[in-house]
Amino acid sequence: MTTGSRQDRESAQQPQQPLQPSQPQQPPQPSQPQPQRPQRFVISFAGFNRPWAVWIAHRLEEHGHRVTLQRWDPQNSPGLTQALDDLARSGSRVLLVLSERYFSAGTHTDEEWNTALRAVTDDHPDRFAAVCLTDAPLPSAVAVLEKTDLWGLDAYEAEYRVLRRLELPTERIGTETGRRGPRFPNDPPEIWGRVPRRNPRFTGRNDVIGTLRQALAEAPPGASTVTLLGLSGVGKTQVATEYAYRFASEYDVVWWVPAEDRPTLRERLADLAPALGLPRGAGSYGEQIRAVLEALRRGAPYGRWLMVFDGCDNPDDLIDLLPAGGAGDVIITSRNREWAARHTSLVEVPLYARPESITFIRRRALRLTADEADQLAEALEDYPLALDQTAGWLADSPLPVGDYLDLLQRRMDSREAVTLSEDYPLPFPTALAILLNNVRENFPDALALLRLFVFFAPGPVPLRLLREFPADDVPEQLAGLINDQIRWNAALNKLVQFSVVRLEYSDLPVEEGGGGLETVQLHRMVHGIVRENLSEDEAEPLARAVRQVLAAADPGRPSDSRLWPRYAELVPHLTPSGVITSSNPRIQNFLLHCLRYLILAGEYRTCLRLCEETDQIWRARLGEDHPKVRELSYQYGNSLRNLGLFRRAETLTRAVADRLTGERGDQDLESLRATSAYGGVLLCIAKFEPAREIFEHCLATYRELLGEDDSITLDAQNNLAATYRLLGRYQDAYDLDLDTLRRRERVLMPLHISTLASGIACAMGLRLMGRYREAQTRQEQGVKLNTQVLGLGHPQTLRAEHNLGLCLRRSGDIPGAGLRLRTVWERATRVFGVDYPWTLMVASDYATYLREYGDIGEARRISEDVVRGYQSQLGLAHPYSIGTVGNLGLVLRAQGERAEGLSLGEQALVGMRGALGARHPWTLGCALNATGHRNITGRLEDALDLSRETLRTAERVLGPDHPMTLSAQIALAADLRSVREDTEAGKHEEAGIKGLTRTLGPQHVHTVSAKQRARPYWDFEPQP
Secondary structure, eight states, X not given: OOOOOHHHHSOOOOOOXXXXXXXXXXXXXXXXXXXXXXXXXXXXXXXXXXXXHHHHHHHHHHTTOEEEEEEOOGGGSSOHHHHHHHHHTTSSEEEEEESXXXXXXXXXXXXXXXXXXXXXXXXXXXXXXXEEOOOSOOOGGGGGGOOEEOTTOOHHHHHHHHXXXXXXXXXXXXXXXXXXXXXXXXXXXXXXXXXXXXXXTOOOOHHHHHHHHHHHHTSOSSOEEEEEEOOTTSSHHHHHHHXXXXXXXXXXXXXXXXXXXXXXXXXXXHTHHHHTTOOXXXXXXXXXXXXXXXXXXXXXXXXXXXXXXXXXXXXXXXXXXXXXXXXXXXXXXXXXXXXGGTTOEEEEOOOOOHHHHHHHHHHHOTTOOHHHHHHHHHHTTXXXXXXXXXXXXXXXXXXXXXXXXXXXXXXXXXXXXXXXOSSSOSOHHHHHHHHHHHHHHHOHHHHHHHHHHTTSOSEEEEHHHHXXXXXXXXXXXXXXXXXXXXXXXXXXXXXXHTTSEEEEEXXXXXXXXXXXXXXXXXXXXXXXXXXXXXXXXXXHHHHHHHHHHHHHTOOSOTTOGGGHHHHHHHGGGTTTXXXXXXXXXXXXXXXXXXXXXXXXXXOHHHHHHHHHHHHHHXXXXXXXXXXXXXXXXXXXXXXXXXXXXHHHXXXXXXXXXXHHHHHHOTTSHHHHHHHHHHHHHHHHTTOHHHHHHHHHHXXXXXXXXXXXXXXXXXXXXXXXXXXXXXXXXXXXXXXXXXXXXXXXXXXXXXXXXXXXXXXHHHHHHHHHTTOHHHHHHHHHHHHHHHHHHHOTTSHHHHHHHHHHHHHHHHHTOHHHHHHHHHHHHHHHHHHHOTTSHHHHHHHHHHHHHHHHHXXXXXXXHHHHHXXXXXXXXXXXXXXXXXXXXXXXXXXXXXXXXXXXXXXXXXXXXXXXXXXXXXXXHHHHHHHXXXXXXXXXXXXHHHHHHHHHHHHHHHHHHTOTTSHHHHHHHHHHHHHHHHTTOHHHHHHHHHHHHHHHHHHHOTTSHHHHHHHTTOOOOOOOOOOO
16 A cells, blocks of 8 residues: 555645535534544545545544545555555554545455455454445445445535544534635535546546646746646546546636637637636627636635646647636646746656556456456557557457457557547547647658657667668668758657657666667557558668668677677567568578577577567578578577477477488588587487487587587587486586586686586586585575676576575575575566476475475475476476476375375386486485385385385495485385384494484484484476
């Protein structure tokens, strides 16, 4: 919950006309008034009902009480219960001003409201009270507030009911202390002139209205003038209308003047003369207007007035008709920024914030869910006029939002695809077209510049690119404009002046490259209308010019993370400018650089989309064997592999590798590259031995052809190390990773993305070998460096954080591990989605943590989701599917479902033996878990036999001091005790505890658990 504007939080010190009580309705007065101690109140209200809140506050203050106003805005609070509880924690009594708007300020259901109201009234009895301004149905739990109704009453009766509800004395109703306060909300201003009907669906805009209110309050003495500025259809008139209603009780006169043209403006202003009691007579409009302006200046007969001049885009039409002086306020709505030079304050009316869009859409179309409303708002970029008309159409149609958006795209200019309302009578394409026609007819340079902008993507266009326009590529119709800085600035300023575009400035210091103009913002709706109205002959030279601009801005080194912000600026404009379809080799090379950047930056979905669009065009145009098509296939395969689309990746990469190897042999550099790409996919689908053969051949050949320190050789060495790690050859993998790290630090520098990746691999190797403290130390530094270079959201940074979480758990820092793993899991889910391969890996590890140290129910839910995800993505026979089934078996055993746990544990053991053999560490881990399942279900001899076999194999494969070997020894001791072989059990237990103490330390969780004779287990951890 947020508070209102500063004025809303103050104690309502507004002047007011004396009340005229309705005597016939006067209740019996107490004969002996009792003194009442002053009390403190917080009045909570929806912005829509501010006049009532201010009036109630004033009346309570007249009775000697202290009042604070708090505008209700649950969208910005963690939840309804918390927001209401915060009101009560002020220590004051809380008076809720209820209406439909109070309950629709967010997107909460009636049931959520009922739960919250019951909770806070139980926790804070007698603290909450309510008045009600509507007879519409409200959530049923409102009954606990014992509301009193105020709608339709006069001032005297309303005050009486408020005092009675708050259990305050009523003998001084209507008494004034001399302060004039706000008018009673049911009493309109003395003069109310043609103000548009209040929009019952008006949503949000509290910040804009607060800024407007503050600007009027802080203006110099004399008439306060503020201009509401914004794009057509953004809601300027709606904000001015809502302000007039919301603050009507503070004005004697509210007069609305349509100001699109001067004759209408003058006529409407002259109409105010008789309303003010001025003689209209036979005088000219000029005389009547002068009389009106003089009356406003003198404040006679009314001192408090509000004039709204709606839709004045030409300041010269109005400037001499503005009131000069007086105690009133003036609001102008306009698209023309030139008002800033006419002694008015500017208040920007922006597009809706996304929560405002969702709330507005769901008020307009009740059938839509929050996700569907968000989809519509995203497509229309929160443009209020478009949201109103499209949501209105959807309210009366069963068509899904996605299908409707396709329809709208095809029929943008059709009235049949939108629903009009009194509040927005023009279809939004028409409203924008009128604005653009004004530009077309009066400002040809501005139109030419705007047409150039639409061959960039909607949204931010980096003006730096256009400042550096290649001289040879300037289209003829733009040559004079581009080469003349004065004309350029004048054209740009005209677009800004009429709110067609918006400028954004860098917030960086000048010494960091900021302090100047950065981008021009073009709304999607404007972009679409301008683009549609261009013929092919007009469009092609402009598109060609933008392509050349983009290619000229190519930094040229996509592997340099310092240049990624530059690439991020360029990528959105590839499709609108026609880069995808270009036959120019320079443009094609630029596209390949962008695709490589996307892979390295972790933007796999964007890369896949662009690859799919490009692949078909290039194959048809260039042929299967063209070098650029082949280069494209590498990025295409990378994106498929990273997104878990392994079968498609295998088909693509194998075809390229087979073709090149067949044509050039297996010693050719290009063949080696294609074969390596295929090997990477083989690792993902658990064909580890074929991948090992490929990478060993590639590494040996690269060393012979390029030398040991070449970056390509080091990539091959990195790939072979990853293969050894997946094969369970942890020492071999670590040795290769450490050598790769040292060479990359020397060749590529320590902060290169590949060097940082090698650091993660080394830390992972140390952890898998049981050297937990060393692994943690190395990975803590790795997290810092990856965050510094790549940022928090990069997949490699998340991979570093994930490995650190596992290191912390193995080192015994259980709280630190849990916090780190949950944070990474939530971020991976949010950034990449639940079915992204790496998200499944993190989820699996977080579930094993929860099983031991957290919520076992949540552990089961996540484990089941992971098993389903891997089986769907990789198949039942993949080691990751098998291993996570084993993890789920441990969860079931912990929940008491021993038979089911045994079944899954045995299934995992058989499956892992079949997939990787009996000597793989993952098979040994499954065997360790199976011994526990067998023991706890009474299969004691079977458990003992498997424990002996597991220990023997672990000693040979991992060595006697590896934590898994020592765990197998502790497990064997437990199985020996179960069959009363206590002497042998004691020997194994003693040796195992000594080994754990020597390796991990006496206080490590594994050591302590062994001393307490807790059965050891093994968690399967999918590897990247």
